[in-house]
Amino acid sequence: MALVKAQELVSANGVVVFSKTYCSYCASVKKLFNDLGVTYKLLELDVESDGSEIQAALAEWTKQRTVPNVFIGGKHIGGSDSVFALRKSEKLIPLLTEAKAL
Amino acid sequence: MALVKAQELVSANGVVVFSKTYCSYCASVKKLFNDLGVTYKLLELDVESDGSEIQAALAEWTKQRTVPNVFIGGKHIGGSDSVFALRKSEKLIPLLTEAKAL
Ligand SMILES: N[C@@H](CCC(=O)N[C@@H](CS)C(=O)NCC(=O)O)C(=O)O
């Protein structure tokens, strides 16, 4: 079931990015994480067979229906704006390090 | 036929934005144009019944397969990066004025 699958991914991985392959906003978060050398679990919702169910489950769980949808250390971070805001305020790397993703 | 439809829209309108309703990159171009008070023709390719045909025709015609796909004064401008680059180099408003969209 989609919600359980999403929650298990989040508890099993320091960083999880729920994304879509064609989306530039998702691409910029992935690029940032790649440039920083972050270890992250990536789920492309347009490719996964249950992608739309996962997106609906995430909407229920986090109140966020959009992609990218990012979790760090089991905590819901938000979308691209939230990730880049953390980057700008120099809070991103501490969070990633604490989650052992860096 | 999709290519003729796209070309007719471009020749009949000072500014045309081919877009998708769910796309943040498209949203930022539309927001820029709205903030500037630009008159533009908007085609949401995920809503139009022949949207995918139009996107394929645009790819053929402009070599650009992505959205947003922007034309000003009949000239192919490109995507969001191109529009914001013109904005940054102060070339956007002159182009829009020349196209009588501002
Ligand atoms: N401000 C948000 C924008 C999120 C957003 O609007 N995402 C779009 C794609 S760019 C979306 O999920 N649209 C609905 C969908 O794809 O299901 C962020 O920073 O992540």
Ligand SMILES: N[C@@H](CCC(=O)N[C@@H](CS)C(=O)NCC(=O)O)C(=O)O
């Ligand atoms: N750098 C380009 C990005 C264009 C792009 O990758 N667009 C994506 C949506 S954000 C796209 O068209 N993906 C394929 C599709 O939706 O058919 C720009 O500035 O516009």
Ligand code: FES
């Ligand atoms: S689909 Fe275009 S930015 Fe996300």
